Every structure is written in structure tokens, then in C-alpha cells.
Amino acid sequence: MEFVPVARVEDFPPGTVRSVRVGEEEVALAHCDGGFYAVQQACVHLQGPLGEGHLEGCLITCPWHGWQYDVRTGQNDFDLAIQLQTYDVQVDDGEIRVRVPRVEAS
Secondary structure (H helix, E strand, C coil), X not given: CCCEEEEEHHHCCCCCEEEEEECCEXXXXXXXXXXXXXXXXXXXXXXXXXHHCEEECCEEECCCCCCEEECCCCEECCCCCCECXXXXXXXXXXXXXXXXXXXXXX
């Protein structure tokens, strides 16, 4: 899949996290550490909406049960063996774009 435009840089200030749609996928997009990062929308714990979570630095906290992940790597803050799916993000001419790999039907 190609990179899909999801937001404008000026509409996404540092410290912001929210859900965005990339084709058929919904992902959590975060702006921290001078960059934009995209991770799966559903928390690994009980599928809480990470795009509605709280972002402190680059650590996102799930609003349901407080699980925390680094949006740059997808790693769980408590157990590094637990990891979110991360997605490629690029900024081009003020536009934030995300690429979600296509899932092949089997």
C-alpha cells in the first residue's frame, strides 16, 4: 500500500495523539520527539482505543487500563516482549502520510 494522507502538520501539534484512518485500518498517530509515529489503534491488553489515550513524551497510555507503550518502537513500557504493530510515517509538503502493509487474503 502507498502512503495515505491522514492529517496536516499544522493541525497536529506536539504532544497530540489521535486515531486516523489509513485505508481500511484505524491507527493511533502521535507527534512527539520531533516526529510523527503510528501504531496499531487497539491496545494489546483488551483492545482499548490508543488513539484516545494520553501521550507524555513518547509514551502513550491506554485510556482503559493504563497500559503504556513507546510510540517510536511499539514496545510495552513494562514488558518489552509485548509490542504494538508500528507503521511507516512520512511528512511531505506539510502533509502527514502513513503506510499500512496490505494483508494478503489466504
